[in-house]
Amino acid sequence: xxxxxxxxxxxPLMKRTEYRFEVAHSTEATPSRDAVRAEVAKAVKVxxxxxxxxxxxxxxxxxxxxxDAVAYQTKEAAEKTxxxxxxxxxxLKQKAEKAAPGTEAAAPTPAPAVAPAAEKKGG
Numbered sequence: 001x002x003x004x005x006x007x008x009x010x011x012p013l014m015k016r017t018e019y020r021f022e023v024a025h026s027t028e029a030t031p032s033r034d035a036v037r038a039e040v041a042k043a044v045k046v047x048x049x050x051x052x053x054x055x056x057x058x059x060x061x062x063x064x065x066x067x068d069a070v071a072y073q074t075k076e077a078a079e080k081t082x083x084x085x086x087x088x089x090x091x092l093k094q095k096a097e098k099a100a101p102g103t104e105a106a107a108p109t110p111a112p113a114v115a116p117a118a119e120k121k122g123g
Contacts, residue, residue: 001025003039006066015077019044019069023056026063030056034091036067046071052082052090 007020021040025031031039033053041048056067072078079087087093 001028001031001035001039003036003043005043014081015073016081017044017071019071021067021069023065023067024063025065030058030065033089036065037069037090040069040071044071049075049092050078052078052086052092054086 002024004022004024005019006022009018011018019040021036023031023036023039033056036056037051037053038048040053041051044051050072052070052072054068054070056065058065070078070082072081078092084093088095
């Protein structure tokens with residue numbers, strides 16, 4: 001896997017630096033988001049927990065993946081700014097699990113009321 005930074009834009013207002021990258025992976029499958037995060041962190045010399053991969057798009061028919069990454073100045077700035085589902089995708093936050101049905105002490109739902117059938121008159 002060979003990573004190349006195409007564009008770098010500082011964004012001091014959001015306390016981050018935004019990157020556009022290209023990954024060439026001619027001998028292997030599309031790399032995982034975690035592997036690309038590690039490569040971007042190494043390339044821009046930032047700890048991995050402050051790097052967020054916003055999106056990755058593999059080009060059909062080629063062995064190249066284009067994407068956008070962001071390196072924050074602090075981990076707190078990343079957690080405050082980045083949307084929750086992006087944090088979950090990057091492994092920086094755990095997905096909130098829904099309670100299994102039957103584990104809550106809720107009242108059972110009543111059965112639906114059925115109207116009585118009308119009597120048929122014989123003819």
